[in-house]
Structures are given as C-alpha cells and as structure tokens.
Amino acid sequence: MPIQLFFTRFLNAHFAASTTALLRALHVQPRHPQAPITNAFAMELLVFLLLLAYFIVVRLTLSVETPKPVQHLAEMTHEFVNEQGESIIGHGHKQFSSYLTALGLFILLSNLLGLVPGFESPTANPVVPLGFALVTFFYYHYHGIRSNGAGYIKQFLGPVWWLTPLLLPIELISHLARVLSLTVRLYANMFAGDLVTLAFFSLVPVGIPLVFLALHLGVAVVQAYVFFLLASIYLSVAVAHDH
Numbered sequence: 221m222p223i224q225l226f227f228t229r230f231l232n233a234h235f236a237a238s239t240t241a242l243l244r245a246l247h248v249q250p251r252h253p254q255a256p257i258t259n260a261f262a263m264e265l266l267v268f269l270l271l272l273a274y275f276i277v278v279r280l281t282l283s284v285e286t287p288k289p290v291q292h293l294a295e296m297t298h299e300f301v302n303e304q305g306e307s308i309i310g311h312g313h314k315q316f317s318s319y320l321t322a323l324g325l326f327i328l329l330s331n332l333l334g335l336v337p338g339f340e341s342p343t344a345n346p347v348v349p350l351g352f353a354l355v356t357f358f359y360y361h362y363h364g365i366r367s368n369g370a371g372y373i374k375q376f377l378g379p380v381w382w383l384t385p386l387l388l389p390i391e392l393i394s395h396l397a398r399v400l401s402l403t404v405r406l407y408a409n410m411f412a413g414d415l416v417t418l419a420f421f422s423l424v425p426v427g428i429p430l431v432f433l434a435l436h437l438g439v440a441v442v443q444a445y446v447f448f449l450l451a452s453i454y455l456s457v458a459v460a461h462d463h
Contacts, residue, residue: 224255226338228262260345267329267342271322297321308452309459316455319359324448327352327406331440334414335433341440344411346403353402356451357395364458372458402450406443413439 224232232255239256243249250256278294287295301321305313327343334341342348364372376391377384413436 222252222255222258225259225262225340227266228255228257228259231257231262231265258345259340260342260348263330263333263340263342264348266339267326267333270329271325297325304449304452308449309456312459316363316452320448320452320455323352323356323451324444327447328441328444331410331444332437334410334417335436335440341410341414343406343443344414346407349403349406349410350399352406352447353399356402356454357399360451360454360458361395363455367459398450398454402447406447409439409443 236254236256240250240253243256274290277290281288281291283291298317298321301317301324302314305317305320309316330343330348331341333339334344376388417432417436
C-alpha cells in the first residue's frame with residue numbers, strides 16, 4: 221500500500237470501491253484496488269474544491285457599495301490577468317481571461333499546498349504538470365485554427381514551398397517540445413522544493429527550515445507565473461494574423 225495523506229485516506233475510505241469499479245469499467249486496472257485514489261489526485265481534487273468554494277463566495281458576496289476582502293482579491297486577480305493579456309495577446313485577449321485565470325490560480329494553489337503540514341504539492345508529481353501542459357497545448361492550437369482557419373497551418377510550412385520538408389518537422393518538434401518544457405520546468409522545481417524543505421525539516425526542525433519555506437513560497441509563485449506567462453505567449457502567437 222502506498223503512503224497516503226489524511227485527505228487521500230478519507231477519499232479511499234469512502235470512494236475506493238466505486239473508483240476501482242469505474243476504472244475497471246474503463247479497462248484500467250488500478251495498482252492498489254483498495255486505494256486507487258493517489259495523493260496527487262486527492263490534492264488536485266482539494267485544490268478544485270477550494271477554488272470552487274472561493275468563486276462561489278466571490279459570487280455570493282459581490283457588492284458595489286461594501287465590497288468584501290475576497291472581492292478585492294478577485295478584482296486584483298482579474299485586473300492582473302487582463303493587464304497581462306492585453307500586453308501579451310493584445311486585441312481579443314478577454315476571451316482567454318477565464319482560462320488563464322483558472323490555470324494560474326490552480327497551479328499557484330497547487331504549488332502552495334506543499335507548504336501546509338499534512339499536504340503535498342500535486343505539481344511535484346509529473347503527471348499533473350503534464351496534464352496542464354497538454355491542455356494548454358490543445359487549447360492554443362484550437363484557438364489558433366479558430367482564429368486563422370487553414371492559414372494557421374502555414375506557420376509550420378515555411379515562407380516558400382521548397383523549405384517545407386525541412387521546416388515542417390522542425391516546427392512540429394518545437395511545438396511538441398513545449399509540452400515537455402512546461403512539464404519538466406514546473407515538476408522539477410516543485411519536486412526539488414518539496415524535497416529540500418522536507419530534508420531540512422527532518423535534520424533541523426527549528427529555525428533554518430523557515431528560510432527554505434520562504435524560498436519554497438517564492439519558487440511556487442514564480443513557477444505559477446512562468447507557466448501562466450508561457451501559456452499567454454503561446455496563445456498570442458497562435459491567434460496572431462500574420463502567419
């Protein structure tokens with residue numbers, strides 16, 4: 221049996237049988253049928269529930285006359301995303317605000333979860349950053365085709381037809397490499413941060429680990445912003461009309 225966090229044990233205690241049945245119905249054999257829910261999935265689910273609760277509270281407490289602190293936070297987030305979108309994507313950036321906001325907040329909260337005792341960062345598991353990278357990959361290609369139609373393919377073919385055999389594989393590899401780059405960057409930084417913090421807490425439980433907690437906090441924020449920034453840049457290039 222794998223080591224389970226408290227929330228993971230809770231989920232497996234109540235939903236292990238139904239989860240195992242669902243996986244087997246999809247022809248997926250769980251490695252541990254008694255505990256099919258992993259820590260990474262449990263932490264992702266927790267982040268989803270926290271964000272869902274946050275958005276519900278924001279919606280229920282909206283007020284023009286007496287805005288609550290949670291509304292100020294939501295407005296600051298919205299303003300930040302819009303400013304970044306306008307400066308990077310330009311015209312039409314608002315249609316991507318919802319995705320970029322959800323992506324940035326989900327990654328940020330996932331990164332910060334590792335600072336809370338009894339929890340761990342789901343982004344320290346390579347499957348989770350890979351999921352973010354793949355969704356972003358398909359998302360910007362979808363909007364690139366939607367915005368430019370068949371002209372979107374021209375960027376893969378090069379300026380003249382006789383360069384197509386050379387440039388097509390290069391362009392395809394470069395776009396696929398974006399998935400690897402996004403995944404490895406986020407995973408490696410968060411995994412290393414969790415590992416270093418845990419190591420120093422086990423060696424010197426007082427004092428010094430606080431420095432590494434602060435460092436971990438900084439890395440968590442920076443990596444969430446880097447992922448958000450790269451997703452915005454890829455969207456900007458995809459929807460540009462100069463292909």
